[in-house]
Amino acid sequence: MKHLTEYLWFNTSKRREFINITPQVEELVQKSGINEGLCLVNAMHITASVFINDDESGLHQDFEDWLEQLAPHEPISRYKHNLTGEDNGDAHLKRTFMGREVITAVTNGELDLGPWEQIFYGEFDGRRRKRVLVKVIGE
Numbered sequence: 001m002k003h004l005t006e007y008l009w010f011n012t013s014k015r016r017e018f019i020n021i022t023p024q025v026e027e028l029v030q031k032s033g034i035n036e037g038l039c040l041v042n043a044m045h046i047t048a049s050v051f052i053n054d055d056e057s058g059l060h061q062d063f064e065d066w067l068e069q070l071a072p073h074e075p076i077s078r079y080k081h082n083l084t085g086e087d088n089g090d091a092h093l094k095r096t097f098m099g100r101e102v103i104t105a106v107t108n109g110e111l112d113l114g115p116w117e118q119i120f121y122g123e124f125d126g127r128r129r130k131r132v133l134v135k136v137i138g139e
Contacts (some may be wrong), residue, residue: 073087091125098122
């Protein structure tokens with residue numbers, strides 16, 4: 001069995017952002033030389049997410065609006081977590097809603113995604129350096 005472990009690094013300029021990382025993940029699958037297997041993509045920070053969905057700006061705005069309704073950033077006093085001196089209690093909840101990781105099949109040396117599926121990094125407490133693990137395993 002072959003494997004590849006690499007990290008993607010992000011430092012967003014905004015507090016919240018969705019970044020299509022499909023091309024970077026595809027490059028790593030190619031680099032791995034694996035023809036059949038699995039690709040794990042995992043946000044390594046508790047205020048960031050990895051998820052699969054459509055790359056459509058209206059949908060991204062819908063995510064933003066929905067998440068802000070579920071866990072509004074302000075007032076920051078609403079979150080017990082923020083009593084520690086942080087202001088990111090909402091980001092922890094948003095990450096939980098959007099998910100920690102995705103696993104995608106690798107078939108014939110390529111990510112086996114549906115017609116509109118793309119892999120995204122979701123940042124909910126940005127403006128600092130964070131990483132995403134990409135691990136490809138297979139034959």
